[in-house]
Amino acid sequence: MEPQWDDMKVFLAVARESSLSGAGRVLKMDPATVGRRVARFETALKTSLFVKSPQGYALSAAGDRLLGHAESAELAMRAGEEALTGPSDTLSGQIRIGAPDGCANYILPQVCAAISKDNPDLDIQIVALPRVINLSRREADMAVTVSAPTAGKLLVQKVTDYRLHLAASRYYLRDNEPIEKLDHLRHHRMIGYIPDMIFDRELDYLTDLGVERVSLASNSVSVQIKMLAEGSAVGVVHDFALPAHRALRKVLKDEFSLTRSFYLVRHQGDQRSERLNRFAEALSKGVRVEVERLEGLT
Numbered sequence: 001m002e003p004q005w006d007d008m009k010v011f012l013a014v015a016r017e018s019s020l021s022g023a024g025r026v027l028k029m030d031p032a033t034v035g036r037r038v039a040r041f042e043t044a045l046k047t048s049l050f051v052k053s054p055q056g057y058a059l060s061a062a063g064d065r066l067l068g069h070a071e072s073a074e075l076a077m078r079a080g081e082e083a084l085t086g087p088s089d090t091l092s093g094q095i096r097i098g099a100p101d102g103c104a105n106y107i108l109p110q111v112c113a114a115i116s117k118d119n120p121d122l123d124i125q126i127v128a129l130p131r132v133i134n135l136s137r138r139e140a141d142m143a144v145t146v147s148a149p150t151a152g153k154l155l156v157q158k159v160t161d162y163r164l165h166l167a168a169s170r171y172y173l174r175d176n177e178p179i180e181k182l183d184h185l186r187h188h189r190m191i192g193y194i195p196d197m198i199f200d201r202e203l204d205y206l207t208d209l210g211v212e213r214v215s216l217a218s219n220s221v222s223v224q225i226k227m228l229a230e231g232s233a234v235g236v237v238h239d240f241a242l243p244a245h246r247a248l249r250k251v252l253k254d255e256f257s258l259t260r261s262f263y264l265v266r267h268q269g270d271q272r273s274e275r276l277n278r279f280a281e282a283l284s285k286g287v288r289v290e291v292e293r294l295e296g297l298t
Contacts, residue, residue, distance in 0.1 A: 005077065007041040008070050011049060014038055015067055018056040075269040092121035095279050098140035100203075102221035103262060103287075104128030106241045106294070108144070111286035115279070122279075142266040142280060144287070146202045153268040157280070160288040163239045163295060164205065164258040166251040171231040179234070179251050182209065189215040191224050191235035202260055205236040209256070240294035250298070262287060 013023035013034070020031040020038075027034065038057075042049050049063035059067060099108055104126050112124045127140050148156045166185075173179070177187050190213070192206045197219040206214060216227050221238070228235050229245045236258065242248055264284055270276045 005073070007037060007044070008073055010034060010037040011041055011063075011066070012070050012074060014050065014057050015059055015063065015070075018058065020057065071267075072269065075267075075272060090121060091115075091119040091275055091279055093275070094123040094125065095142075095276070096125040096127060096140045097283070098127045098129060098143035100144070100146060100221070101128040102238050102241065103144050105222050106238065106244060107287055107290050111283060111290050114286060115282050118282075141270070141276060142264060142283075145263045145265050146200050146260055148263045149265060155266040155268050155271055157264045157266075157284065159262040159264050159284045160291050161259050161261050162291050164236050164260065165239060165253050166234060166256055167228060167237040167242065167248045168234045168251055169229055169231040169247045170249050171247065172228075172233065173249060173251070175231070182252060182255055185209065185211065185234065189233035191216045191227050191233045193217060193224075194219050205258060208258070239298050240291050243294055243297040262291075 010023065010027065010029075013026045014020065017023045017026060020034045023029075024031040024034045029037075038050065045062075045066075047062045048060050049066060050057040051060050097108065097112070105128065108126050112126060116122060116124055144159070148158070166179075168179075168188075177184065179185065179188065190206060190211050192211070192214045193203060194217045195214065198204050216224075216233055218224050218227070221241075224235055225237060225241055225245060225248075227233065228237065229247050231247075234251060237248065242250070264280060264287075266276065266280060
């Protein structure tokens, strides 16, 4: 029996999800059926593609060698489908974007709403995660990141810089000791990331300030900002988030500011997809314009 493309899709799903149940959710297939399909594929190829354990399915040496070829075949199939449908003035299908939750909450909703309005047949999904999106497992078609990855076969494009400042609510500033220089921060409660859950060095803002204790912490930017808005403490905030929280005020804006960058990261092979190229261009432009607009409001 010759292997079929459908068998390759099952192989890719199990490789990315590391389990039959996870692959079944992706494929909309019963896990037992996924298991039978994997076994059939292995029989056809006369080799074991996975090492099974209580922790799940890990690629064997043979499976690891097959993975790159399977992903290339997947890209070729997608490109073939696009070629058959022909050029179109609008985008269609589904595209999933991964992003850190600051960008996902304050930038992408407006940007994606505008793209969706121009492309009514396109379904856009935003995955907001306080960690790096795993593109190799196809958690997303592309990802916005705060640093440029250096490993893997990826397309990396710098999108824009953005700024951050210290901020606190006007109620906190009214009811607590004045903050007139950076040294005064040691007398104030600080809000920031949970130290051992900072997934990117670019997010370790408070270390640069010499802050040793974080009184209130979360791995979510949105939670941190809501705590700040409650008048709980002082923290570092994206300038683009400030227009959504009118009670927040910048603190020591002339003494302390940070500049960080957003990057758009894609699979290298996806550059052959006109559809994804067009979406990436619209997304990058939209993010640049929206960051500039929101920072201008502060």
